[in-house]
Amino acid sequence: MSATRNHALEAWMEMHGHSSNTLAEAVNQAIGDLTGRLGGLDGSSVRGWKAGRVRWPKSATRRALEDVTGLPATALGFVPRGRTPSTPAPPQQKDPDMKRRILVGGIAAAATAAAAAHGPAAQRRIGMSDVDRLQKRFAEIIASDHRHGGQLGIEQKAAALGDEALNLQNAGNASQRVRGSLYAAAAAFRSSAMWAAIDGRRYDVANTHMREAQALAEMSGDQAIKFRIWSHAGTMYRHMGRPADALAANDVARNLHLTRRDPLFASLGLARQGAIHGTAQNRTSTRRAFEQAQDAMVRADPADYRPGWMIAFYDQAELDSLALSAHLALGDYTTAEFHAHRCLSARRPHMVRSRAITTTRLAHAQLAQGAADAATATAMKVPADTATQHARVTRMLQEFGAALRATAKGSTTVQTWTEHAATWRTTA
Structure with missing residues (x-):
C-alpha cells in the first residue's frame, strides 16, 4: 500500500514558517532538553514524516515534536502503530485560512477518537x-x-x-x-x-x-487577561515609538475595575504608564506615575490571589526596570543607573532575559556619564547566547558599541569591546 501524505503536519509547518530543516533543528533541540543529548534528525527525516513514510515516530522524537508544536502527535497527522486512518487525508490547500482549518480539524478528530476510546458516548x-x-x-x-x-x-x-x-x-x-x-x-x-x-x-x-x-x-x-493584553499593547506601541497610542492602550488596562480591586495591578499599569511618559519626554508625568506605582505596590497584599503570569514577573525589580527605561529615555542617566543597580540586586534568578536587558541598559547609562571602562565591563556581562539570540538585546548592544566607538574612538576600551563582540559571532 502506498504511503499517504501527512497533510496536517505540512499545514502546521507552512502556517508557522518551518522548513524541513528548521523543524528538524527545533526537534533536535527539544530532544536534547528531554534526554540531555541532541537529536540526530535532519531535513530528510522531516520529509519522511510529510511523505507518510514514517507514520509514528519513536517515543522521544514524538514527545519532542509535541513539545515544539504544542500539539499531540495524532493532531499532527501521525497514526499509532496498528491503526489505520479513519478518513482520507484532505488535499493540501494554498489558502492560509484553510490550512488553519485543516490543522484544527485534525485536533478535533484526535479529540473525538480519544473520547470514543474511553466510552460509547459520542x-x-x-x-x-x-x-x-x-x-x-x-x-x-x-x-x-x-x-x-x-x-x-x-x-x-x-x-x-x-x-x-x-x-x-x-x-x-x-x-x-x-x-x-x-x-x-x-x-x-x-x-x-x-x-x-x-x-x-x-x-x-x-x-x-x-x-x-x-x-x-x-x-x-477574564479581567486579568484583558489587562495583560492591553498592557502588552501599550508596551508594543512604546517600543514602536508611538507614545500616544501606547498611552491609549495602557489606559484601557488601567481603567479595568481589576486595578481598583488589586493595587498590584494598579501599580503595574502606573509603572508602564511612567515608561511611556519617559519615551514621550514628559518628566513631570514620569515622576508622578512612578511615585503612584510605588505607593500602590506598598499597599498590595502579597497574600491576595493573582494569576501565575503576574506573580512570575512583577515585583520591585520590575518596577525599577521600567523606571530605568523611562529615565534612560529622558537622559537622566544618574537616576537610570540607580534604578538599574537596584533592579539587578533584586532580580529573581529565572528572569534571565530581563537581567540581560537591565544589564545592557545599565551599560548605556554608564557610558552616557563618561564611564567607558565601567560601561564596557558591564556590557560584557551579558551572556553570549542572549546577546546573539534575543533581538532586543542584540540591537541594544549594537547601539552600545556604536556609542562607545563614537565617544572613545581609538581607545583600548573600544578594542576590548570589539574583540569581545567578535567572540559572540563565532559562538552564535
Whole structure:
C-alpha cells in the first residue's frame, strides 16, 4: 500500500514558517532538553514524516515534536502503530485560512477518537481538569519566555496551544464556567505569542496576535487577561515609538475595575504608564506615575490571589526596570543607573532575559556619564547566547558599541569591546 501524505503536519509547518530543516533543528533541540543529548534528525527525516513514510515516530522524537508544536502527535497527522486512518487525508490547500482549518480539524478528530476510546458516548465531558492541563502548559510558556524571550519557537508554540484550547470548545460538552476558562486560556496563549513577537521586534505579527487575543479575552470575561493584553499593547506601541497610542492602550488596562480591586495591578499599569511618559519626554508625568506605582505596590497584599503570569514577573525589580527605561529615555542617566543597580540586586534568578536587558541598559547609562571602562565591563556581562539570540538585546548592544566607538574612538576600551563582540559571532 502506498504511503499517504501527512497533510496536517505540512499545514502546521507552512502556517508557522518551518522548513524541513528548521523543524528538524527545533526537534533536535527539544530532544536534547528531554534526554540531555541532541537529536540526530535532519531535513530528510522531516520529509519522511510529510511523505507518510514514517507514520509514528519513536517515543522521544514524538514527545519532542509535541513539545515544539504544542500539539499531540495524532493532531499532527501521525497514526499509532496498528491503526489505520479513519478518513482520507484532505488535499493540501494554498489558502492560509484553510490550512488553519485543516490543522484544527485534525485536533478535533484526535479529540473525538480519544473520547470514543474511553466510552460509547459520542462526546466526552470537558471539565476543569482540561483547563488545569492547559494552565500547566501556559506556565511552561511563561517560564520559557523568562529564560529565552522573543524566540519564534515560543511564539509558535503559544499560538498552537491557543488553537488547542479553542478546539476543546467543540470537542465535548462543558459548563459555562469551563467554556469561559477555555476562552481565557486561549487568550492567555495568544497574549504570550503576542509578547514573544513584541520582544523579538516582529510587530506586524504581534499586532495580529493582539487582535485575536483581544477577541478571545472579551468572550472569556477574564479581567486579568484583558489587562495583560492591553498592557502588552501599550508596551508594543512604546517600543514602536508611538507614545500616544501606547498611552491609549495602557489606559484601557488601567481603567479595568481589576486595578481598583488589586493595587498590584494598579501599580503595574502606573509603572508602564511612567515608561511611556519617559519615551514621550514628559518628566513631570514620569515622576508622578512612578511615585503612584510605588505607593500602590506598598499597599498590595502579597497574600491576595493573582494569576501565575503576574506573580512570575512583577515585583520591585520590575518596577525599577521600567523606571530605568523611562529615565534612560529622558537622559537622566544618574537616576537610570540607580534604578538599574537596584533592579539587578533584586532580580529573581529565572528572569534571565530581563537581567540581560537591565544589564545592557545599565551599560548605556554608564557610558552616557563618561564611564567607558565601567560601561564596557558591564556590557560584557551579558551572556553570549542572549546577546546573539534575543533581538532586543542584540540591537541594544549594537547601539552600545556604536556609542562607545563614537565617544572613545581609538581607545583600548573600544578594542576590548570589539574583540569581545567578535567572540559572540563565532559562538552564535
